[in-house]
Amino acid sequence: MRCADFKESYVKDEEIFQSLFVKCWLAAFLIFLLLFPLFANSYVLYFANMIGFAVIASVGLNLLTGFTGQISLGHAAFVGVGGYTCAILMTRLEMPFWFALPCGGIVAALAGLIIGIPSLRVKGLYLCMATLASQFIFEFIFIHWESLTKGIRGINVPPPRIGSFAFDNERSYYYLTLVFALLAVVYGRNLVRSKVGRAFVAIRDRDLAAEIMGISLFRYKLTAFAVSSFYAGVAGGLWVCFLRIVTPEHFPFHLSIQYLAMVIVGGLGSILGSIFGAVFMTLIPELLNVLTGSLREVFPTASKLFIPLKEVVFGSLIVIFLIFEPRGLAEIWRRIKAFFLLWPFSY
């Protein structure tokens, strides 16, 4: 227990920033994030952007899987729906990015509502299967609805603009991503401490009991699906405008698993955890890439090992975290903090 950590009301207990100390550190971190592009090169900034998209999507997935307990093996499909909507609105109808992006989110949320309907009837394993099937069905639609999506050739997307200023390189796009990621995290963190968030947790812990307490399962399960897919759609729209192209290959089943892995490795039911997870799972493949690259001089065959090694590490990370640290990086972070708070008298 920390000293002077005594609260007199629930409002205080639910506060996000519990002390001045935390606020200072967070402010420092924000300033760091704002200044980061000044001393980073475009390679690093590319990954910073990727992390941003991953943060948005995984916070969304955590709201659904971590907080509401509804497993989704098809999150990449929602990302894809958002991305395609955004791209089509911007190219066919020549709408500005600022209108197309929320539209992408809304269309993805509608898709999420449709996929969420089975969740009212089936749960657990069966919901897994339903979302997994929807992943493949959406992939099929992306490829074969050629008149709309241009099939495997993909759609070229213009960059977002304000007036005559275009967000067309990694550095300027970084600020765009940063703003949206911050909005996503702040909204998510506030949502889970509201009435809706508590309803989500109640449904996760025991749906029958939640129903008896007057929580409408129909309403809140679908809300969870819609909010989570809205996040996914926004992430997809941002991602597509960053890459400037969208093809069906961007949204494979593997991406869905990657998002789930972020949520699990980061920590189910923790917003902070999904941020950790997104950072961790985006950087690990790159670290491996650098590692196998540097080994190339010693062992010329090492670079061939990169792709399979990435898979092995990725799969093993999921297994290891689930067995040894089911609450993920967020729990490790909490333990580290507790250690330093009480050091050197931990008992």
Added chain:
Amino acid sequence: MDILIQIIITGIATGGVYGLIALGFVLIYKATSIVNLATGSFMTLGAFICFTFITALKFPFWAALLATLVCSVLLGIILERMILRQLIGEPIISVVMVTIGLAIAMQGLTHMIWSPEYRSFPEIFPPDPLDLGFAVVPSGLLWGFIFAVAGMAFFLLFFKFSRTGVSMRATANDQQAALSMGISVRRIFALSWSFGALAAFVGGIVIGNMSGISIYMGDIGLKVLAVIILGGLDSITGAIVGGFIIGILENLAGLYLDPVFGGGVKAVAPFFILVLILMIRPYGLFGKETIERV
């Protein structure tokens, strides 16, 4: 008309193979309530191990098959003991994700050990197709079908008559009662995993023999999910019947709908069927019906 009959025959033959792989899912689910999404990777691994025994070590086919089966049993026991046993009592998402993690790691390992090139399987069966008069069955499909039926018959008889089979059914029915009857539930769990791996390995060999092997052949494992949902997650009969139905439907969809949608329907049809079944009858044709009204 000829083409319709031909397609149905092909459907029945592929359906047999689906049924065999579905058995791999059902055997594990029945005893441990885990849907093993790593079945696809098991198949790939099985095919590659058998391939190596035949080509690199020059085993005759029957010896290679036997050696592969021994490997599958060992793999099942090791995975159950090291990984799945730690997860007893954990929420479903953990268990599902562990099997997915396993699948990815195993696919990576297969990729590392055997390179990703496509290979054709050495010819182990006589290549003559069977001419039924009204339709022709290619040799690969025919032998796949024979293997599948043999595997199913073996498991059906095993569960019906052998002592271990009966105790496996008892465990599936009620773990507590099984324990009090002196059945070692742990042993049964290990056994079901090795049986599941065995069925998947045989399925992998059969499919490898039909269409060659590559590290991506495991993707078929996800299609088989439609089979087990249709048949009922915990029913062996369901797996077999579901296999045939999905096999036929998939080929029919490929025949009639591919021209409409411009190809690819065959691969996605099982998933459409899967969603339909989940909407109408989630416990499948033969599955145990658990009613929970919320």
